[in-house]
Amino acid sequence: MTNRSASRDPVERIERINPIVDDVFDQADPTKAYGQALESDDDICPLFCAITRIKSRYQEPELIGRGGMKEVYRVYDAKAARHAALAKPLPEFSRDQFDAFLREAHLTARLDHPNIIDLFDMGVDDEGRPFFTMELKQGRSLRGVLNSIKNGEQLGEFPLQRRLEIFQRVCDAIAYAHSRRILHLDIKPENIFVGDYGEVKVCDWGMGVVMAQEQGEHNSAVLLDPDLYGSLLDSAKGTPVYMAPEQKNKRQTKTPQMDIYAMGCLLRELLTLELPADGSDTDSNLDAALAATIGKATARIPSDRYQNVEELRNDVSRFLGGYSSSVERLSLRREAALFYRRHREACAIAFGSLAIFGICVAYFVIQLRLSRQQAVEALERSERAQAVAEQSQAEAVTSLAQYLAEKEESEKRQYQQVLSAIDLSDFVTDSKFLRDEALPSAIAHSMKHLESILIFDPPPDSKAWLQKYYLYFLTQNFDLALELVDQGKFIEPDLVLLADKYLELQDAEGHLDTDEFIALLRELCSPGPGLSRLRRGQLAEKMLIFDSLQRNAIADKVRVVQAWIEINNHKWQNPEMVYEANTETIRLRGKGLTRLARIFSGGGPANQKLCLVYILKPRVLDLREIEISRLSDLTGLELQELDIRQTPVTNLLPLQNNRSLRRVYIDPDQVSEFQLANLPESIEIVQESE
Amino acid sequence: MNNHSQNLPTRISLLELAQSGKDHPAWEELLDYYRPFVRRILTRLGVSASDLDDACQLALMRLWRDLVNYRHQPNRARFRTWLSQLIHNTAMDWHRHQRRNNQTMSTETKELKQSLMCESDLEEQIEKEWRQHIVNLALERLKSVFSGDALDVFVRSVEGESAAQISKDLNIREESVYVLKHRVKKRLILEAFELRRELEFPDSTP
Numbered sequence: 001m002t003n004r005s006a007s008r009d010p011v012e013r014i015e016r017i018n019p020i021v022d023d024v025f026d027q028a029d030p031t032k033a034y035g036q037a038l039e040s041d042d043d044i045c046p047l048f049c050a051i052t053r054i055k056s057r058y059q060e061p062e063l064i065g066r067g068g069m070k071e072v073y074r075v076y077d078a079k080a081a082r083h084a085a086l087a088k089p090l091p092e093f094s095r096d097q098f099d100a101f102l103r104e105a106h107l108t109a110r111l112d113h114p115n116i117i118d119l120f121d122m123g124v125d126d127e128g129r130p131f132f133t134m135e136l137k138q139g140r141s142l143r144g145v146l147n148s149i150k151n152g153e154q155l156g157e158f159p160l161q162r163r164l165e166i167f168q169r170v171c172d173a174i175a176y177a178h179s180r181r182i183l184h185l186d187i188k189p190e191n192i193f194v195g196d197y198g199e200v201k202v203c204d205w206g207m208g209v210v211m212a213q214e215q216g217e218h219n220s221a222v223l224l225d226p227d228l229y230g231s232l233l234d235s236a237k238g239t240p241v242y243m244a245p246e247q248k249n250k251r252q253t254k255t256p257q258m259d260i261y262a263m264g265c266l267l268r269e270l271l272t273l274e275l276p277a278d279g280s281d282t283d284s285n286l287d288a289a290l291a292a293t294i295g296k297a298t299a300r301i302p303s304d305r306y307q308n309v310e311e312l313r314n315d316v317s318r319f320l321g322g323y324s325s326s327v328e329r330l331s332l333r334r335e336a337a338l339f340y341r342r343h344r345e346a347c348a349i350a351f352g353s354l355a356i357f358g359i360c361v362a363y364f365v366i367q368l369r370l371s372r373q374q375a376v377e378a379l380e381r382s383e384r385a386q387a388v389a390e391q392s393q394a395e396a397v398t399s400l401a402q403y404l405a406e407k408e409e410s411e412k413r414q415y416q417q418v419l420s421a422i423d424l425s426d427f428v429t430d431s432k433f434l435r436d437e438a439l440p441s442a443i444a445h446s447m448k449h450l451e452s453i454l455i456f457d458p459p460p461d462s463k464a465w466l467q468k469y470y471l472y473f474l475t476q477n478f479d480l481a482l483e484l485v486d487q488g489k490f491i492e493p494d495l496v497l498l499a500d501k502y503l504e505l506q507d508a509e510g511h512l513d514t515d516e517f518i519a520l521l522r523e524l525c526s527p528g529p530g531l532s533r534l535r536r537g538q539l540a541e542k543m544l545i546f547d548s549l550q551r552n553a554i555a556d557k558v559r560v561v562q563a564w565i566e567i568n569n570h571k572w573q574n575p576e577m578v579y580e581a582n583t584e585t586i587r588l589r590g591k592g593l594t595r596l597a598r599i600f601s602g603g604g605p606a607n608q609k610l611c612l613v614y615i616l617k618p619r620v621l622d623l624r625e626i627e628i629s630r631l632s633d634l635t636g637l638e639l640q641e642l643d644i645r646q647t648p649v650t651n652l653l654p655l656q657n658n659r660s661l662r663r664v665y666i667d668p669d670q671v672s673e674f675q676l677a678n679l680p681e682s683i684e685i686v687q688e689s690e
Numbered sequence: 691m692n693n694h695s696q697n698l699p700t701r702i703s704l705l706e707l708a709q710s711g712k713d714h715p716a717w718e719e720l721l722d723y724y725r726p727f728v729r730r731i732l733t734r735l736g737v738s739a740s741d742l743d744d745a746c747q748l749a750l751m752r753l754w755r756d757l758v759n760y761r762h763q764p765n766r767a768r769f770r771t772w773l774s775q776l777i778h779n780t781a782m783d784w785h786r787h788q789r790r791n792n793q794t795m796s797t798e799t800k801e802l803k804q805s806l807m808c809e810s811d812l813e814e815q816i817e818k819e820w821r822q823h824i825v826n827l828a829l830e831r832l833k834s835v836f837s838g839d840a841l842d843v844f845v846r847s848v849e850g851e852s853a854a855q856i857s858k859d860l861n862i863r864e865e866s867v868y869v870l871k872h873r874v875k876k877r878l879i880l881e882a883f884e885l886r887r888e889l890e891f892p893d894s895t896p
Contacts, residue, residue, distance in 0.1 A: 013829055013841065013845050014822060014825060014826040014829055016845050016848065016849055017825075017829070017844075017845055017848045017849075018822075019848065020848055020875075021821055021822055021825045022821060024825050024828070024875075024878055024879050024882050025821040025824055025825055025882060025886075027879045027882075027883075028824070028828075028879050028880070028881075028882035028883035028885075028886050029883075029886065030883060030886050030887040030890070
């Protein structure tokens, strides 16, 4: 307060609250005894005020249990604002038994362990009777749990593992108590509390005793002097089945082995869920390790039992952890089983992996065998199939061959039909064997025959079509011929062009005039632009003959014949040809006229060529001074007189079989005597020089 | 200091303890409480700052000496009247002493006389100072009880600030503002009550 700076803030504040200073000061007048009202004001410390006002701390008692020496109530602790368990001595107990009651409270208070019930408070109530309070938890006794398990209600909630854990908690509590030299002496499921959240609390230390002091140790808690706290209450009894045999002797010094016996009984009941039958070991169903543990804990002679609770606990832990307990006779099988229990996950994984591996191997082996079998079968099948295939292929080949043979046969047949038709056609139209008048009917016959072949519609490249075209062309039916072209038949292109060209030039009746016909002949025999172009001498010859039947004017015929001769003798100079109709005489003059048969091949053999002047049918042929050398050129003529003077002809043999010839004019010495001698007698040889 | 509420009616005040003997340890505490008050009064009575410590010491010495006697005449006068006379006399004596030491200070004497003339005014002023002193001490004690925010809430609300504004400024819920205001004032009165009980003799006249 001497420090001005420290009080600066309040000074400022005091100035700020100046208006109420007098009011505050007056209200704080001690003489008005206002302070009392201030102190009891709940606004400042309501909780404190409430607690100071509490007269009865434990309220709303509700009896929840009654033991051999005390009653337990559920009460509300108004000061601590919680519920607690309040124990009172039984009403029939009087003052000389109160100490025994309080002794339990002191024992419990001395034990500070999570698995031992906590003491809160103890004292003397308004009626002058002692009481103490303990923690109160939600839950029930282990007895209740065991009963409900036995009824099959909570087996899932309390499996063996869980029950053994509870047992371990009890071991912890008892071990701790023993370390504090306190024996419980009434361990049983009724005295073990199991909370809803896993808490395990050992209660009811009313039978408990403090062990006698051993030498060398000192106990600071004089209140727990065994002389004072020996079991004063002989009337209270332990539960017979859990009580060690020696405990029935009241004078017997109390030892930890008594608790251990009870623990053994507890363990047995936790496992079998049955109250231990006196003296009989019904552990046949139990795990060997646990049975051995129980056997050791409940041995009749105390010195045979576990020396302390820790050992018992350790054995149970080893069982839970999967190790063999210390009391167990070991076998390999047992160790293996325990090993499995210890390393459950690892073993499960290992065995699982092994099993999966095994299954996989088996599966693959089976698959392998199956696939091998399948492969063998498939091989057999394929061999069979191959055999069948080969057989059928062979059959197919055979039949194909047959088919081909048949086809070939039929084609051959057809071809031969075509050929024969063509041959026939050629044959029947061959001018050499025909009389002029017969040609049209021969053509018609040939056409008819061809049609009968063409009914079978041979391929477009068949010669039959071409033959038909020839016939049309020959008869100057260019329009019909071109129809074949339009139908896509294979026709020689030069003929197509010619047909096309001369169709235009035909008159209304389908005739060409003389000049045009001559032009057509020339074109047929002229060498075309292409080498392949034929000089169609035979066709031209046939056309010439056919045309001559149509062409009546003799002058036209003469012109055509002269043209025809010129076509075949392109070196003919100063051509002169005279036809005397009354004598049917043809007179030919001029240099360079060497042949009277067509020089262009086409179709048949050369000897089938007709004489160039055939269509005029001369009876007298005057060939003087022309350069013709072969009389075979005169084929087809029915001459009566022949003049071959001043010609190079030396051979008269072609005349040998001539029946019509009556007279031949030759130069002297033109032919040999021998030849003359062989001539028929009907022929008169006139040898005279001009 | 705060744990004596339970047996309040029977408790002996600090003043009474100090009265019981001149060597009682309560004296030290008592004088600590009185010293700031006495200094302020002496200042009002014209004691210069340089002389204040000495004059205060003198006044407290007299208080220490005379307090025992005061007890013997309990109902004579109000304690504060007695106290103010004591301080006043001390101041007078101090001034006289000063005058003797320094004859030349005539003007000062005049002023002093003026200030000393109106004794009734002085008592009134002393009363006012005492009230402020007690409330201030109480406020000081509250610092150890309440947070600074709580005190601020109280002060601001005394100044007339609205609960909503305080709530917003100090980031406290509005209901808390009401509760704090109420609690601080209650506690302030309680502390003032304690201080008065410790440091005053109850006045006989109501």
